[in-house]
Amino acid sequence: MTFETPKNHYEIVNDLLKGKFILWNEVYFDTLTKEQDFYKAFFKESFGYELVLRKEFAYLLSKSTGEEFSKRFTVILSILCYEWNLQGRDIKDRIENGSFSVFEIQTLLENSTYSDIFKLIKLKEEGIEKFLKELDQRNIIKLDNSKETFEFTKAVDLFFEFAKEIAESKLASAE
Amino acid sequence: MNINGKSILGFLHRNYDFVHRLFSIAKQTNFFIKEETLKDVCREFEVNFDTLKEYRIVREQRNNEYNLPSVYVQFLSHLFSDFSMPLHESVDKYRVSIANYYTQLLQEKEHNKINDLINSLVSEIEEFSEIIENRTQQLLKETRELKSNLSQIDYLEKARKASYWIDNYIIPLNDILERENPHSVYQELTRISDFASRQQYEYSRFEIRNQFTTLYLHSKSIIDEVLKNSAIISKELLPLAERIKSESQILTGAIAYLEDIRQVALGLKKGEELPQITFFENTRLNHTLYSESFGQDAKFLWERLQEDEGFVLQPTENEVFDTWFFDLETKNHYKKKLIQDLPIDNFFQWCYVSLQTEFQETETQNINTEKFFAISSLLFLDEEFEKDFQIKLDTVFEPGKVEIRLTDLILEVPKIHLKTLRK
Numbered sequence: 001m002t003f004e005t006p007k008n009h010y011e012i013v014n015d016l017l018k019g020k021f022i023l024w025n026e027v028y029f030d031t032l033t034k035e036q037d038f039y040k041a042f043f044k045e046s047f048g049y050e051l052v053l054r055k056e057f058a059y060l061l062s063k064s065t066g067e068e069f070s071k072r073f074t075v076i077l078s079i080l081c082y083e084w085n086l087q088g089r090d091i092k093d094r095i096e097n098g099s100f101s102v103f104e105i106q107t108l109l110e111n112s113t114y115s116d117i118f119k120l121i122k123l124k125e126e127g128i129e130k131f132l133k134e135l136d137q138r139n140i141i142k143l144d145n146s147k148e149t150f151e152f153t154k155a156v157d158l159f160f161e162f163a164k165e166i167a168e169s170k171l172a173s174a175e
Numbered sequence: 176m177n178i179n180g181k182s183i184l185g186f187l188h189r190n191y192d193f194v195h196r197l198f199s200i201a202k203q204t205n206f207f208i209k210e211e212t213l214k215d216v217c218r219e220f221e222v223n224f225d226t227l228k229e230y231r232i233v234r235e236q237r238n239n240e241y242n243l244p245s246v247y248v249q250f251l252s253h254l255f256s257d258f259s260m261p262l263h264e265s266v267d268k269y270r271v272s273i274a275n276y277y278t279q280l281l282q283e284k285e286h287n288k289i290n291d292l293i294n295s296l297v298s299e300i301e302e303f304s305e306i307i308e309n310r311t312q313q314l315l316k317e318t319r320e321l322k323s324n325l326s327q328i329d330y331l332e333k334a335r336k337a338s339y340w341i342d343n344y345i346i347p348l349n350d351i352l353e354r355e356n357p358h359s360v361y362q363e364l365t366r367i368s369d370f371a372s373r374q375q376y377e378y379s380r381f382e383i384r385n386q387f388t389t390l391y392l393h394s395k396s397i398i399d400e401v402l403k404n405s406a407i408i409s410k411e412l413l414p415l416a417e418r419i420k421s422e423s424q425i426l427t428g429a430i431a432y433l434e435d436i437r438q439v440a441l442g443l444k445k446g447e448e449l450p451q452i453t454f455f456e457n458t459r460l461n462h463t464l465y466s467e468s469f470g471q472d473a474k475f476l477w478e479r480l481q482e483d484e485g486f487v488l489q490p491t492e493n494e495v496f497d498t499w500f501f502d503l504e505t506k507n508h509y510k511k512k513l514i515q516d517l518p519i520d521n522f523f524q525w526c527y528v529s530l531q532t533e534f535q536e537t538e539t540q541n542i543n544t545e546k547f548f549a550i551s552s553l554l555f556l557d558e559e560f561e562k563d564f565q566i567k568l569d570t571v572f573e574p575g576k577v578e579i580r581l582t583d584l585i586l587e588v589p590k591i592h593l594k595t596l597r598k
Binding site for chain 1: 330331334335418421422423424425426427428429430431432433436437440449450451452453454455
């Protein structure tokens, strides 16, 4: 009996299990889309994880989440949204289409009204660069070659959806 | 007092700022205003309260309330370009009435009635056109104000307001103007315009033909108005309102999350109650394959390495030396024994029993891993067996495990069946 797998099977499984988002413009994304029935069943049967395949990215969902990672990411983006809005910028448009300097982000976070919350996520010692590197490895942002500027990928949609869900629940509880 | 149109317009002209303020205050309460409030505004602008009543700019109601008559509401709304927005049904009723007049017009044969129906249709279309123009501009104005947020409402309220406008005003308005919607006013006006276009040449009476020409030209120009407003709604108003809604929701969520983190830090909320984005945990470690004994082995080595002094094993008194060598002689002895005992049902069991037989006469009777593994190595000597005994062995792994209790280790080994394989 021969065990046949789709093309780039190893890379797909390895990337997804590392918590990486596979983006629509990556080579493996096509394989994932074509073989989505296989991969959905594969991850469910092998590990009990749900494969989420969206128009612009794919990722794995599991009940156990990296709490610190999720918290750090949400805190940083929430503070940035707050600050950019104060500057009168259209936040969603800015995040989706802008390029950001690591230094500018660091300064904004440290001088924000919410800098006390930023300190709570304890990035001080290792610096924001290391965290941004992890975001880059997971395909949530793309650092440029100099590692001094970056852009967000479509995976950032998960943050927008998350924030909207909180807003909806606040709205529902206010009513 | 001489009350006529000129004196009323003169009053409005002289007291323009007062009238503007009065209109703005009354608009907030659906054009009903408390007597006390009304008198306050009059005092502020030094306007005689009784004159207002005499000119019938306000009308007394019960409970010490006054209202602005609808004729003033319409006139002043137009004057200040500030229109109230009654529910969508107030716009939709024109769609229904225009369709009804048109249906009647198609069926009517009597000339005078046709004349009246055309007039009613023209004025209904005209009113409709004004309403949608005013409403689109008003929505655009209020949406822009909401975007700039001059009244400093919080993001949650902003999201709520934008959402309400989208669902209750903007989308329904867009629907009745929408070109593709078969029940839209656009479709109705197109049918009317086509009909009037034919009738302006075909109808038997000259004066009615002229009436149809008026209806045709008017409906054509209103179709253009409808398309213009529809474009403003779909290209500017709706995207703007959607963006305000989305931005306000994101900000509401972001700020609420940051405040929640603060509450957790202050001990006012439990960490488990914090909502989370369900990011997938990096599972690299969870899927590394390893042996259960690696940890214990590593711990053992680590502890030994940490010991400062070296250690030397020394025999205790009366210790019996267990010197057993798996030399050539011993090896040949066991090779022969193995051939004699073939077929062997359980190879590892055979190793153990053979050692037991050898040592049962001795003092030690110590069957340890060293001896056991030495004998077990016979299993891998295919070539030697073939050379020495002209025989080839066949090993068959059978399901099930066998436990072998050595003096220094308990082993769980597979059951191996050994037999001769004929050449």
